[in-house]
Every structure is written in C-alpha cells, then in structure tokens.
Amino acid sequence: KKCLSLIKKTRYLNAYITVSEEVALKQAEESEKRYKEGRSLGDLDGIPVAVKDNFSTSGIETSCASNMLKGYIPPYNATVVQKLLDQGALLMGKTNLDEFAMGSGSTDGVFGPVRNPWSYSRQYRERRQRDAQEDSHWLIAGGSSGGSAAAVAAFTCFAALGSDTGGSTRNPAAHCGLVGFKPSYGLVSRHGLIPLVNSMDVPGIFSRCVDDTATVLGVLAGHDPKDSTTVQDPIKPSMIPSVMDVSRLCIGIPKEYLVPELSNEIRSLWSQAADLFESGGAKVIEVSLPHTCYSIVCYHVLCTSEVASNMARFDGLQYGHRSGIDVSTEAMYAATRQEGFNDVVRGRILSGNFFLLKENYENYFIKAQKVRRLIVRDFLNVFDSGVDVLLTPTTLREAMPYLEFIKEDNRTRSAQDDIFTQAVNMAGLPAVSVPVALSNQGLPIGLQLIGRAFCDQQLLAVAKWLE
Numbered sequence: 235k236k237c238l239s240l241i242k243k244t245r246y247l248n249a250y251i252t253v254s255e256e257v258a259l260k261q262a263e264e265s266e267k268r269y270k271e272g273r274s275l276g277d278l279d280g281i282p283v284a285v286k287d288n289f290s291t292s293g294i295e296t297s298c299a300s301n302m303l304k305g306y307i308p309p310y311n312a313t314v315v316q317k318l319l320d321q322g323a324l325l326m327g328k329t330n331l332d333e334f335a336m337g338s339g340s341t342d343g344v345f346g347p348v349r350n351p352w353s354y355s356r357q358y359r360e361r362r363q364r365d366a367q368e369d370s371h372w373l374i375a376g377g378s379s380g381g382s383a384a385a386v387a388a389f390t391c392f393a394a395l396g397s398d399t400g401g402s403t404r405n406p407a408a409h410c411g412l413v414g415f416k417p418s419y420g421l422v423s424r425h426g427l428i429p430l431v432n433s434m435d436v437p438g439i440f441s442r443c444v445d446d447t448a449t450v451l452g453v454l455a456g457h458d459p460k461d462s463t464t465v466q467d468p469i470k471p472s473m474i475p476s477v478m479d480v481s482r483l484c485i486g487i488p489k490e491y492l493v494p495e496l497s498n499e500i501r502s503l504w505s506q507a508a509d510l511f512e513s514g515g516a517k518v519i520e521v522s523l524p525h526t527c528y529s530i531v532c533y534h535v536l537c538t539s540e541v542a543s544n545m546a547r548f549d550g551l552q553y554g555h556r557s558g559i560d561v562s563t564e565a566m567y568a569a570t571r572q573e574g575f576n577d578v579v580r581g582r583i584l585s586g587n588f589f590l591l592k593e594n595y596e597n598y599f600i601k602a603q604k605v606r607r608l609i610v611r612d613f614l615n616v617f618d619s620g621v622d623v624l625l626t627p628t629t630l631r632e633a634m635p636y637l638e639f640i641k642e643d644n645r646t647r648s649a650q651d652d653i654f655t656q657a658v659n660m661a662g663l664p665a666v667s668v669p670v671a672l673s674n675q676g677l678p679i680g681l682q683l684i685g686r687a688f689c690d691q692q693l694l695a696v697a698k699w700l701e
C-alpha cells in the first residue's frame with residue numbers, strides 16, 4: 235500500500251504507463267494469507283516489482299509506448315513475468331520506455347518522457363539554486379528502460395524488469411543510482427519480450443543493491459522450452475559469496491574506452507575504482523579491444539536490419555492499431571504503420587530495409603555480421619589472456635537535463651551514448667552497472683563491469699565488492 239501511494243505521489247515522474255493496483259492488492263492479500271497460514275513462501279513473496287511495458291502481461295495492456303500497440307492486451311505472460319509471479323512477487327504496473335525500446339533517454343515514447351527522480355533531490359536542487367538555474371530544469375532518466383529505473387529509484391517497488399539490447403538497462407541504472415544488470419545472452423528467457431533485436435535482446439534487472447539483483451536473477455535464470463536460445467544451465471546465480479576476495483582477480487581496463495567525450499569526473503572515478511581493486515590485491519592491467527571503433531556503426535546496421543524484419547508483423551491485421559484508410563490492403567498497411575510508429579521506429583525500418591536490399595545485403599548486413607565476429611573475438615582474446623572482469627564507465631556523462639537532451643539530433647546522440655554498452659550485447663556477455671558515487675552536481679554515476687559469458691555469478695560477486 236505504501237508503494238502504491240508513492241506511485242500516486244510521484245505521477246509527475248511518468249514512470250508508469252499502467253498501474254495494476256487491483257492485481258497488486260490481490261496478490262498482496264494472497265501472499266499475506268500464505269504467510270499467516272505458515273505455508274511455504276516464494277523467493278519474492280510479497281515483494282513489489284514493476285515490469286517494462288515491452289514484456290507481455292496476461293490481461294494487462296502491453297503498449298511498447300507505441301500507438302501501434304496501444305490497447306493491446308496479451309493473452310499470456312512473458313516467461314520472466316510468470317516466474318516473478320510464481321515466486322510471489324506483486325506486480326505494481328507496467329513502466330514507461332522509448333517506443334519499442336529504441337532510444338537511450340526514455341523521451342521518445344507516445345506517453346511522454348520519464349523524469350529522473352534525482353531531479354528533485356535536495357542536493358541537486360540546492361546546487362541549481364546556488365547556480366541560479368531555473369527550477370523546472372528536470373533530468374532524463376536514461377533509457378530505454380527509464381520508467382523501470384525511475385520506479386525503483388522512487389521507492390515505488392524493490393526491483394523492476396528492463397530490457398537491454400544495447401545498454402537500455404545499464405544506462406538508466408547509472409543515471410538513476412541503481413544496480414542495472416544485463417545477464418549473459420541465453421541465461422534468461424526472452425519469450426514474451428516484444429523483440430527489438432532478437433540476437434542481442436536480454437531481460438535486464440534493476441534493483442537498489444547487488445544482493446537483490448542476485449535474488450531476482452536466481453528466480454529468472456534457466457532454460458525455457460519456449461525460447462530455444464536459452465541454455466540448460468546448472469549455475470545458481472542467486473548464491474553469491476558474502477565475502478569476496480578480489481586478490482586473485484585480474485581486472486582489465488580497455489584503453490579504447492578512454493574517449494574524448496568522457497566527462498572528467500567519470501574518468502577520475504573510473505581510475506579511482508581501478509586503484510581500489512589494486513589496493514584490494516587484484517591485478518589491474520590495460521587491455522585492448524581494437525574493434526571498439528566499429529561497434530556503434532556495426533550495431534546500427536544489425537539493429538536496423540533486425541528491426542525491419544521484426545516490425546513487419548505490425549501490419550494492422552493481427553494486433554493493436556488499424557488505420558481507417560482501407561481503400562486497398564496496401565494503403566491500409568501503409569497508413570497503419572504511418573499512424574502507429576514514431577519517426578525513430580520508421581527511420582530504423584527504412585534503414586534496415588535499405589541494408590537488406592539484394593544489392594546491399596553483402597556490403598552492409600553480411601559485412602556487419604563479420605565485424606560483429608571481430609568484436610566478439612576482441613573480448614574472447616582478452617578473457618583468454620587471463621582477464622576475469624573488465625572495468626569501464628557505463629555512460630559518457632551524468633544524466634542530462636531534458637531540454638538539453640532533446641536539443642541535438644536524437645538519433646546521432648543516442649548512438650554515441652551507448653559506446654560503452656553496445657559491444658557487450660553483440661558479444662552476448664554479462665555486464666552490470668554499479669552506482670559508485672555522486673557527481674559534483676549531486677547526481678549518481680555508475681561504472682560498468684563486464685564478465686565472461688555465463689560467469690554472471692562471479693560478475694555479481696565482483697559488483698558487490700565494488701558496491
């Protein structure tokens with residue numbers, strides 16, 4: 235009830251698209267009954283959680299923040315949603331995002347932008363007053379899972395699901411002062427997650443501490459017959475050691491990640507964290523990921539190509555929106571898609587179809603697949619040389635004021651912003667953003683740790699040490 239009342243009090247954050255109050259209260263009642271009757275409890279019994287609005291939820295609208303799916307009520311739960319509910323979690327609602335998870339600010343959805351709760355923190359406000367800045371200058375939450383991040387940061391729930399295709403969980407986690415975890419590709423089921431880029435999408439986890447993340451991951455991880463890319467995996471990621479000895483670890487610092495756009499403050503925190511590992515006895519070495527400079531371009535060719543193919547299903551016939559223009563089937567398709575998708579989505583469909591044209595396929599799509607392989611090899615080489623975990627920044631800078639964020643060309647900028655996160659998705663590796671400090675402005679800053687594939691448990695143990 236307290237969480238529900240906080241949701242109401244923080245409506246201005248625009249974190250939720252749908253609040254499932256009745257569902258949550260009923261689940262809470264059942265949970266209380268289980269407890270009172272001394273029945274066995276689930277790992278998340280009675281814990282309020284929120285879910286990004288691109289995961290299917292049975293009987294609850296799932297919109298992807300798009301006109302195309304507004305009003306769409308799925309007949310089934312995504313596997314990860316079902317797993318949360320099976321362990322007794324209370325579903326507080328569906329959270330806001332960039333349309334179809336395309337973006338890195340949570341400013342591009344049809345329900346309007348998400349506000350970062352830190353915009354209203356005492357420290358940030360005082361700082362702005364001192365600098366005689368306007369009061370209405372609120373900050374973006376990061377994206378595309380900004381609604382989930384804001385929901386956890388505003389204490390309206392204890393954990394939330396995001397999705398992460400190129401950084402969409404880690405980026406908003408860094409901007410909102412949370413732990414944001416992207417599991418290894420194949421560890422957690424994508425069944426019921428409306429796809430952006432099938433070969434890179436993973437469900438992500440937001441929480442306020444690494445232990446909570448490990449608990450939720452323990453609930454979500456595992457093979458799903460409905461997602462053939464999930465692996466039969468024996469690891470129990472919920473069991474991370476309470477005391478971590480980092481002295482036997484080798485931490486790699488990728489030299490290509492020291493880019494000129496990186497803020498001085500983040501740069502210095504990054505090097506302080508490296509020193510911290512060193513003083514804990516870890517070996518800290520500089521490593522090279524030589525194909526980093528191609529990663530953003532490569533991501534965009536592959537992303538838009540998969541988007542073009544994925545979005546073909548939204549034709550006005552099966553789900554969601556259908557245009558009233560019906561002089562011919564073709565005209566109906568075109569009008570439906572014009573009315574249903576924003577310009578970011580339409581832009582990506584156009585680019586993707588261009589890359590997939592018969593005359594361009596070899597030169598763009600196939601070439602990008604080959605570059606992806608080189609990017610994957612960069613990581614493998616580093617891990618094969620004995621590095622256990624990579625330490626990098628998560629974002630180039632702290633959360634930007636909304637008015638500044640929307641000034642520049644959105645697509646070009648959001649491409650740059652994912653420089654530290656996208657390659658990880660192309661390689662399918664686990665990565666986590668850990669909040670490490672507040673900036674001079676009083677805003678949270680996160681650093682990223684990247685692990686070997688399926689060493690999610692070890693990665694979280696290291697994250698807990700850094701936390």
Ligand code: GLN
Nearest residue numbers: 335336337399400401402
């Ligand atoms: N910002 C990236 C994009 O727009 C990543 C999005 C994501 O991870 N969902 O594609």
